[in-house]
Amino acid sequence: MVFLPWFHDTTIPVNCQTYSVGLDRRADMEYNQCGKFVIYYSILNTSGGPMERSGISRRRFLVLMAAGAAVAAGAPLLKSVLPTATSERPKARYALVIDTGKCTGCGACIEACHLRNGLPEGVSYIYRIVKGNNRKPWFLMVQCQHCANPPCATVCPTNATYRREDGVVLIEERLCVGCRYCMPACPYQARVFDEERGVADKCWLCLPWVLGGGLPACVEACIPGARFFGRADDPDSEVAQLIASGQAKPLRPEFGTEPSILFYVMEEE
Amino acid sequence: MQTAWGWLPAIYLFLGGTSVGALLVAAAFEFSGKRYQYNFCPTSLVGATVSGPLIILGALVLIFKLGAGLREPWRIFYMFTHFSSVMTWGVWIITFFITISLVYGFLEVMDTFPAAWDWLRARRWLRKAKFLWNLPIRRTKRLFAGVGLVLAVGVAAEQGSLISAVGPAIPFWSTRVLPFIPVPMMPVLFLVSALSAGLGLTVDLAATLAVGPMEQRVKSLPWIQMALIGVQTLLLGMLLITALVDGGSAAQSALEIIVGTYAVVFWVLIVFPGLLFPFIVYACAAGLGRHSLVSRVGSGVGIVVASLFLRYLILASGIYAAL
Numbered sequence: 001m002v003f004l005p006w007f008h009d010t011t012i013p014v015n016c017q018t019y020s021v022g023l024d025r026r027a028d029m030e031y032n033q034c035g036k037f038v039i040y041y042s043i044l045n046t047s048g049g050p051m052e053r054s055g056i057s058r059r060r061f062l063v064l065m066a067a068g069a070a071v072a073a074g075a076p077l078l079k080s081v082l083p084t085a086t087s088e089r090p091k092a093r094y095a096l097v098i099d100t101g102k103c104t105g106c107g108a109c110i111e112a113c114h115l116r117n118g119l120p121e122g123v124s125y126i127y128r129i130v131k132g133n134n135r136k137p138w139f140l141m142v143q144c145q146h147c148a149n150p151p152c153a154t155v156c157p158t159n160a161t162y163r164r165e166d167g168v169v170l171i172e173e174r175l176c177v178g179c180r181y182c183m184p185a186c187p188y189q190a191r192v193f194d195e196e197r198g199v200a201d202k203c204w205l206c207l208p209w210v211l212g213g214g215l216p217a218c219v220e221a222c223i224p225g226a227r228f229f230g231r232a233d234d235p236d237s238e239v240a241q242l243i244a245s246g247q248a249k250p251l252r253p254e255f256g257t258e259p260s261i262l263f264y265v266m267e268e269e
Numbered sequence: 270m271q272t273a274w275g276w277l278p279a280i281y282l283f284l285g286g287t288s289v290g291a292l293l294v295a296a297a298f299e300f301s302g303k304r305y306q307y308n309f310c311p312t313s314l315v316g317a318t319v320s321g322p323l324i325i326l327g328a329l330v331l332i333f334k335l336g337a338g339l340r341e342p343w344r345i346f347y348m349f350t351h352f353s354s355v356m357t358w359g360v361w362i363i364t365f366f367i368t369i370s371l372v373y374g375f376l377e378v379m380d381t382f383p384a385a386w387d388w389l390r391a392r393r394w395l396r397k398a399k400f401l402w403n404l405p406i407r408r409t410k411r412l413f414a415g416v417g418l419v420l421a422v423g424v425a426a427e428q429g430s431l432i433s434a435v436g437p438a439i440p441f442w443s444t445r446v447l448p449f450i451p452v453p454m455m456p457v458l459f460l461v462s463a464l465s466a467g468l469g470l471t472v473d474l475a476a477t478l479a480v481g482p483m484e485q486r487v488k489s490l491p492w493i494q495m496a497l498i499g500v501q502t503l504l505l506g507m508l509l510i511t512a513l514v515d516g517g518s519a520a521q522s523a524l525e526i527i528v529g530t531y532a533v534v535f536w537v538l539i540v541f542p543g544l545l546f547p548f549i550v551y552a553c554a555a556g557l558g559r560h561s562l563v564s565r566v567g568s569g570v571g572i573v574v575a576s577l578f579l580r581y582l583i584l585a586s587g588i589y590a591a592l
Contacts, residue, residue: 200336
């Protein structure tokens with residue numbers, strides 16, 4: 001893990017463009033599961049869409065400086081005239097809805113997760129539970145439920161597991177001591193232990209891809225289209241509408257974990 | 270079945286529990302005055318001196334289990350930082366307990382062998398430490414024994430709370446004392462089991478091998494041990510019955526223990542050597558006033574072995590709540 005304190009709130013070139021970045025307090029940079037160095041450069045970009053350009057030429061910089069000086073001079077006057085502005089951008093709140101009526105249990109999500117995260121043979125962040133009866137089975141694909149009250153984060157002795165404001169539960173790998181306390185504490189059995197790295201690993205909702213405007217691997221790979229991912233706080237999003245319909249329910253709500261992953265569950269016959 | 274934790278955490282819980290029990294017995298002998306009844310008290314000596322090393326060994330065993338334990342050992346210090354975790358409380362309590370038990374063990378050795386204390390004080394590098402000259406060893410030892418007593422109860426209760434804090438994921442671990450009493454059973458069971466293992470180690474093994482039958486020195490000892498076995502049996506029975514009443518995966522765990530996969534471990538390695546056999550030995554000792562060295566040492570070994578398997582059994586038989 002490399003820690004670069006001067007890297008906060010600066011600009012970095014990505015794909016020949018210069019982007020404004022403000023890095024997350026803790027999960028700013030790390031080696032991802034593939035061993036590649038990942039920078040969560042788009043943390044400022046909490047709107048969830050593609051990032052805005054903020055490349056600044058010298059001329060634009062001078063214009064901005066002049067404008068800034070004018071605003072600074074006029075600010076007290078404006079402040080007395082205008083009401084206090086609330087300029088905070090809405091925080092994203094991600095959710096994943098899985099339609100168990102559509103899910104065929106094909107395991108494409110398991111394979112995609114395995115490949116994208118470069119996991120060892122036979123390991124995936126997703127596993128399958130077969131429900132129903134022999135005549136009419138249905139499938140429950142279980143992964144980290146990204147709980148609002150994550151028991152794994154409560155029991156973690158090093159504070160390595162934490163929940164971001166957007167609802168994604170992450171592991172700060174440099175803090176994880178590998179005690180495995182989170183493994184029996186997770187009622188969804190979503191933790192897998194990575195012997196190579198010595199940490200208790202789990203689904204991270206492919207966060208760098210999501211923050212860059214993409215989708216989690218399991219959602220991209222789902223062949224029957226049973227997985228719906230998006231922002232629960234955006235009333236226009238498909239996920240928000242599915243949640244508003246009241247048919248998407250969390251897995252075992254009596255655990256009190258308030259998951260971000262919801263299921264359309266068929267009634268057992 | 271819970272497979273994340275295997276043998277090493279069970280061994281840690283066993284070594285920690287035995288360490289706690291040994292210190293509790295030593296402190297009980299200290300405060301009851303039995304320690305000073307004879308010139309040489311092997312129970313207090315062994316109890317106080319093995320307590321620190323045993324829990325240090327347990328902590329080292331646990332470090333081997335930690336993913337970053339040998340790779341990046343400095344991460345262990347992060348474990349002191351997150352107070353919502355029972356493990357963080359445990360790390361703090363054990364740190365204090367190790368310190369206190371080591372000092373208590375040292376003072377007990379110095380009290381038992383005054384010549385060693387005199388030799389130590391005469392060393393050149395200690396001569397300048399004048400407070401040692403008039404240090405009241407017994408009073409200081411009592412102070413450490415008292416603090417150690419409180420911390421020992423804390424360590425045993427923390428070990429039980431560690432697994433009962435897992436909550437809804439593994440309902441068997443958070444089984445209550447009785448269905449209508451909202452107190453988790455595990456801390457209570459671990460404390461009583463620790464005390465039993467401590468007595469087995471210090472009295473049945475160490476003291477018997479050192480000075481012979483202990484009930485001639487302490488008349489009430491067989492009765493205390495029988496009472497302790499009775500309480501432990503009662504608690505185990507209540508745990509299994511409450512789990513069966515609760516239903517679901519807790520009942521599955523209880524059935525696995527009584528008649529399922531772990532029935533052999535439970536009946537052959539816990540109930541017989543740890544409860545039944547020692548009870549018969551102590552009953553004979555209390556009733557007939559004597560029993561052989563072999564049966565006494567056998568009961569001591571049985572109690573200690575049963576204490577290890579009890580912890581393994583509880584960890585291994587935890588079944589996740591069905592999804």
